[in-house]
Amino acid sequence: MPTWWVRKSGKNKDDSHLLDKSIRRFSTDNKSIPDPPTPSRCTPRCNREFAGASCFSDEKKCHPLPLPSLPTDQVNGSASVSSVSSSDSAEDQSQPRGHCDVKSNGAAASSKAGGGTRPTSPLHNRVPGMSLESSTGRNDDGRSSEYHPLPLPPASPTSPSGLPLGSPTSPSGVQGSWIVGGSEASSLGLSKWKKGKFIGSGTFGKVYQGFNSEKGKICAIKEVKVISDDKNSKESLKQLNQEINVLRQLCHPNIVQYYGSELSEETLSVYLEYVSGGSIHKLLAEYGAFTEPVIQNYTRQILAGLAYLHGRNTVHRDIKGANILVDPNGEIKLADFGMAKHVKAYSTMLTFTGSPYWMAPEVVMHKNGYTLAVDVWSLGCTILEMATAKPPWSQFEGVAAIFKIGNSKDLPEIPDHLSNDAKNFIRLCLQRNPTVRPTASQLLEHPFLRVHSPRVAATTSIQKDACSRPYDGICALPTREPPYSGRHPVFHAIKSPSRENVRAITSLPVSPCSSPLRQLGPAYKSSFPSPQHPSSYAFRVQDNLAEFPGSPFRFKKDALIEPSSYKAQTPNSPFRSRLV
Numbered sequence: 001m002p003t004w005w006v007r008k009s010g011k012n013k014d015d016s017h018l019l020d021k022s023i024r025r026f027s028t029d030n031k032s033i034p035d036p037p038t039p040s041r042c043t044p045r046c047n048r049e050f051a052g053a054s055c056f057s058d059e060k061k062c063h064p065l066p067l068p069s070l071p072t073d074q075v076n077g078s079a080s081v082s083s084v085s086s087s088d089s090a091e092d093q094s095q096p097r098g099h100c101d102v103k104s105n106g107a108a109a110s111s112k113a114g115g116g117t118r119p120t121s122p123l124h125n126r127v128p129g130m131s132l133e134s135s136t137g138r139n140d141d142g143r144s145s146e147y148h149p150l151p152l153p154p155a156s157p158t159s160p161s162g163l164p165l166g167s168p169t170s171p172s173g174v175q176g177s178w179i180v181g182g183s184e185a186s187s188l189g190l191s192k193w194k195k196g197k198f199i200g201s202g203t204f205g206k207v208y209q210g211f212n213s214e215k216g217k218i219c220a221i222k223e224v225k226v227i228s229d230d231k232n233s234k235e236s237l238k239q240l241n242q243e244i245n246v247l248r249q250l251c252h253p254n255i256v257q258y259y260g261s262e263l264s265e266e267t268l269s270v271y272l273e274y275v276s277g278g279s280i281h282k283l284l285a286e287y288g289a290f291t292e293p294v295i296q297n298y299t300r301q302i303l304a305g306l307a308y309l310h311g312r313n314t315v316h317r318d319i320k321g322a323n324i325l326v327d328p329n330g331e332i333k334l335a336d337f338g339m340a341k342h343v344k345a346y347s348t349m350l351t352f353t354g355s356p357y358w359m360a361p362e363v364v365m366h367k368n369g370y371t372l373a374v375d376v377w378s379l380g381c382t383i384l385e386m387a388t389a390k391p392p393w394s395q396f397e398g399v400a401a402i403f404k405i406g407n408s409k410d411l412p413e414i415p416d417h418l419s420n421d422a423k424n425f426i427r428l429c430l431q432r433n434p435t436v437r438p439t440a441s442q443l444l445e446h447p448f449l450r451v452h453s454p455r456v457a458a459t460t461s462i463q464k465d466a467c468s469r470p471y472d473g474i475c476a477l478p479t480r481e482p483p484y485s486g487r488h489p490v491f492h493a494i495k496s497p498s499r500e501n502v503r504a505i506t507s508l509p510v511s512p513c514s515s516p517l518r519q520l521g522p523a524y525k526s527s528f529p530s531p532q533h534p535s536s537y538a539f540r541v542q543d544n545l546a547e548f549p550g551s552p553f554r555f556k557k558d559a560l561i562e563p564s565s566y567k568a569q570t571p572n573s574p575f576r577s578r579l580v
């Protein structure tokens with residue numbers, strides 16, 4: 001057994017001075033007024049953007065936002081509509097799930113599997129100065145990103161040569177209406193994807209089911225409204241754009257597949273693989289805590305997705321039950337990449353991002369930034385969530401929990417009924433020193449994930465083979481020994497990055513997550529409420545600051561947020577706040 005399996009948690013220096021420092025940053029004149037408990041969804045996140053690190057403090061780094069309702073003459077000659085969307089070729093879309101052709105440069109793949117030339121994706125009508133990718137029309141890594149893959153359904157026979165100018169946009173919000181962006185349908189200004197039933201809302205938009213009436217395929221459409229001069233809309237668009245930029249480069253059976261995106265006058269829509277089982281969070285709320293074999297199976301798949309993600313130097317930063325979807329076969333799909341970020345070499349990520357209860361100590365303490373290891377901590381928390389149907393530290397209110405995470409040596413309670421392997425696994429994930437936390441790839445070898453049942457092994461094997469198309473010409477997926485074999489998983493062409501020395505791929509600005517959209521009314525609430533936290537409460541911000549009663553933590557009002565929109569971060573109070 002590798003030594004790190006049995007390594008005790010790294011000795012934790014007394015970090016109270018750091019926390020004190022954090023606390024001292026908060027002003028003391030506060031008059032917070034507790035709100036009544038909120039029944040809203042349990043997706044609390046925090047975001048602390050430090051001066052200089054904030055997206056808003058460095059506009060150049062920000063993704064330009066779509067400019068809604070532009071005069072028609074600005075729209076690249078368009079007669080009436082600014083529509084930014086694109087298409088993967090039919091080839092891409094015709095692949096079964098998992099056969100993806102991920103394009104890192106935004107360009108259509110140049111050749112078919114058979115060697116022929118495949119139709120390229122359309123160049124979109126681009127609004128001057130407006131890009132889904134960046135202000136320069138390039139990704140931050142300098143690669144051109146002139147267009148997105150079109151949201152064509154899998155198995156779509158043809159690819160469009162371009163979107164028509166002046167495509168009519170369907171009225172958003174009308175169920176069953178057509179959405180601009182299809183292939184042949186482009187001549188009609190119609191998409192093959194039809195917006196269907198409402199699935200749920202997140203902080204930054206609503207999710208609908210989409211249906212392709214030609215192929216009978218189903219997708220999920222994540223949609224954000226484009227509202228001129230609306231800060232919330234701007235924030236949501238940034239967040240979704242961030243998600244697009246990360247997701248479009250990923251292809252893994254345990255990561256929700258990106259199909260394409262589209263910007264119309266009214267909405268930014270992202271087309272995603274539809275995962276019908278809902279989130280782990282939802283399953284826990286409906287059916288209660290999972291048994292150990294289920295936890296084991298899900299954990300293995302979460303780790304496979306994470307190992308792939310980390311192999312691309314990308315950190316998810318919001319791993320938790322609500323962001324992990326389960327399909328009817330029990331396949332896990334990591335979702336909600338709005339917080340995800342590529343890790344830069346030697347860079348320190350100082351954004352305070354994530355959901356408090358799942359947040360790693362180094363994020364809370366903002367010690368020298370943080371790395372891929374934050375996802376491993378959150379995984380440990382998610383395992384506890386699966387085992388107890390509650391987030392870890394749930395006996396504490398939001399800031400008290402943050403205090404506990406950041407300034408104590410305590411571990412969250414680990415249920416006694418779990419096996420020793422499971423307990424050991426959790427403890428490894430929850431080591432306070434991130435440098436001794438095992439990587440996702442290493443954890444795949446842990447005895448806890450050893451497959452005892454040949455059925456589970458077969459399932460895992462099928463999943464691994466499913467996504468066999470290369471990324472950038474290199475197969476980035478595990479194709480040899482499955483991780484449960486007890487040997488180190490082999491990820492072709494992926495080097496597990498050293499946490500201290502990760503190569504920069506690109507760095508995309510992370511939108512602050514303090515969007516008030518989390519606090520808004522029913523329209524923004526998920527159709528599936530989180531289980532009530534026993535000690536939940538909300539609070540209101542007065543002036544610029546708010547604090548939890550009896551807590552030294554204070555939250556500065558986000559520049560973009562109306563004071564009344566703040567809520568406390570409890571497991572069922574979905575707020576993101578910027579700590580200063």
Ligand SMILES: Nc1ncnc2c1ncn2[C@@H]1O[C@H](COP(=O)(O)OP(=O)(O)OP(=O)(O)O)[C@@H](O)[C@H]1O
Nearest residue numbers: 043199200201202203207220272273274275279336
């Ligand atoms: N690809 C998908 N397939 C099926 N359902 C999905 C998909 N993506 C999201 N959903 C569901 O849509 C709802 C909203 O998801 P979304 O990712 O926008 O927000 P969230 O993760 O629930 O919350 P937040 O963004 O605040 O963290 C959730 O109920 C989620 O389970």
